[in-house]
Amino acid sequence: MREQICNIIYGQKTRGRSNVYYDWFIMLVAVASVAPMMFRGDLSPWLKGLESITVYILFFDYVLRWITHDFRMKNHSVLAFFVYPFTPLAIMDIIGILPTLGLLPPSFMILRVLRLVKLAQYSQSCRRIMNVFRSQSKTLCSVLIIAVAYIFISALVMFVHEPADNFPTFFDALYWATTVLTTVGYGDIYPATQMGRIISMVSSLLGIAVIAMPAGIVTAGFMEELNKDLAERDKDDDKEGENDEE
Amino acid sequence: MKNKSLRKYIVIMLAGVILNLGLYWLAHIFHLPAWLDTTGTAFAAVTLEPAAGLVIGYLTNLFESNAVYASNSIVYYAVTALCALLFGLMLRKKGAVSWKRLPAAAVIYIIAAAFLSAAISLWRTGLPNSGWELRFFEFARTYNIPVYLSMVFAAGVLKTADTAVMCVLLPVLYKITPRDYKNEYYKENLTWKSPFKEK
Numbered sequence: 001m002r003e004q005i006c007n008i009i010y011g012q013k014t015r016g017r018s019n020v021y022y023d024w025f026i027m028l029v030a031v032a033s034v035a036p037m038m039f040r041g042d043l044s045p046w047l048k049g050l051e052s053i054t055v056y057i058l059f060f061d062y063v064l065r066w067i068t069h070d071f072r073m074k075n076h077s078v079l080a081f082f083v084y085p086f087t088p089l090a091i092m093d094i095i096g097i098l099p100t101l102g103l104l105p106p107s108f109m110i111l112r113v114l115r116l117v118k119l120a121q122y123s124q125s126c127r128r129i130m131n132v133f134r135s136q137s138k139t140l141c142s143v144l145i146i147a148v149a150y151i152f153i154s155a156l157v158m159f160v161h162e163p164a165d166n167f168p169t170f171f172d173a174l175y176w177a178t179t180v181l182t183t184v185g186y187g188d189i190y191p192a193t194q195m196g197r198i199i200s201m202v203s204s205l206l207g208i209a210v211i212a213m214p215a216g217i218v219t220a221g222f223m224e225e226l227n228k229d230l231a232e233r234d235k236d237d238d239k240e241g242e243n244d245e246e
Numbered sequence: 247m248k249n250k251s252l253r254k255y256i257v258i259m260l261a262g263v264i265l266n267l268g269l270y271w272l273a274h275i276f277h278l279p280a281w282l283d284t285t286g287t288a289f290a291a292v293t294l295e296p297a298a299g300l301v302i303g304y305l306t307n308l309f310e311s312n313a314v315y316a317s318n319s320i321v322y323y324a325v326t327a328l329c330a331l332l333f334g335l336m337l338r339k340k341g342a343v344s345w346k347r348l349p350a351a352a353v354i355y356i357i358a359a360a361f362l363s364a365a366i367s368l369w370r371t372g373l374p375n376s377g378w379e380l381r382f383f384e385f386a387r388t389y390n391i392p393v394y395l396s397m398v399f400a401a402g403v404l405k406t407a408d409t410a411v412m413c414v415l416l417p418v419l420y421k422i423t424p425r426d427y428k429n430e431y432y433k434e435n436l437t438w439k440s441p442f443k444e445k
Binding site: 001002005052055056059060063067070075076079100101102103 | 255294295297298300304308312316317318320321323327369370434435436439
């Protein structure tokens with residue numbers, strides 16, 4: 001029974017219709033479960049009901065994943081069941097469910113959005129992007145370090161050089177540097193001196209390069225993953241064709 | 247063959263849910279100091295396999311949390327799951343059902359379920375969630391026993407009554423179940439090796 005459940009959830013042996021239906025069903029439930037978050041004030045009984053039902057389904061999905069985790073790990077160890085609740089996705093699943101059940105303080109209600117992580121678990125595109133982040137982690141980390149270092153340095157320069165009225169705290173300077181580097185520029189904090197304005201201009205120019213770099217890396221990696229998947233699919237189709245001929 | 251197996255699972259699991267809810271209803275209308283809503287879970291876990299008990303336990307808890315208690319009482323599923331796992335795994339010796347292990351499984355279940363149930367009640371509301379449990383809790387409190395231990399005592403009394411009924415009914419139900427509807431031999435091929443080493 002557990003093996004069959006595992007096949008339906010993960011499609012371990014063969015990916016059939018039941019896997020696809022299950023994946024779509026859980027994705028729809030995850031999206032529907034966050035729908036009540038789009039409304040303010042007291043929820044109507046329909047929305048309350050929708051949230052309860054969807055949370056019960058997600059909780060059941062959590063239980064099913066837990067009891068089949070040894071099949072998922074391809075290692076029938078009792079310890080696999082102890083490991084499951086501490087896996088990142090399981091933690092996010094349970095944290096997304098508990099606020100609705102009233103088992104966490106109301107301030108934790110925002111954590112309900114973590115239910116959308118389910119989409120990442122089931123969606124092929126999300127899986128590909130996750131693979132890209134994993135394979136390009138070193139490059140992305142280096143870009144991030146450059147960006148953080150630049151934000152810190154320019155914030156420090158502005159904080160020291162600009163009058164206190166414009167940049168009262170260092171956090172304000174950090175906030176300004178981030179909005180400039182990412183080319184957002186809200187305009188609520190701005191430099192008043194000539195030197196500050198020059199730094200601001202350089203920041204804006206650098207920001208385009210720094211922000212464009214990870215975007216390019218992720219896009220290239222995504223295309224690579226996509227081609228890999230297509231090549232694998234072609235290989236499977238060829239194999240099936242050969243089997244049919246035989 | 248596959249249909250036969252599917253029918254067996256559907257029939258026993260349905261019987262388990264009916265048993266859970268039926269006995270719970272009886273305990274409710276006769277105001278018995280017990281919940282009796284885990285007998286069907288243990289029955290399916292022993293007759294089929296622990297996973298069947300886990301599914302039945304979920305369905306029972308789902309119904310109870312919607313129809314009787316608050317929606318957050320679904321977390322008591324942890325107690326039900328404990329029941330399915332303990333009875334489903336402990337009562338099988340080399341794959342065959344061994345009733346000699348029933349007393350040991352019952353004692354472990356009472357102790358573990360009492361502590362777990364009290365911990366969940368404490369987390370949810372800070373108080374026991376049923377009439378009889380509250381009475382036993384207040385009784386324990388008159389002896390100045392700390393709150394958590396009083397809750398353990400209250401849950402333990404009700405779990406003892408639950409388990410006593412379960413211990414009487416389980417062998418009888420298993421005996422009267424036709425052979426075609428039970429897994430007379432079932433073994434979970436689990437090891438204690440590190441789960442991070444792939445085969």
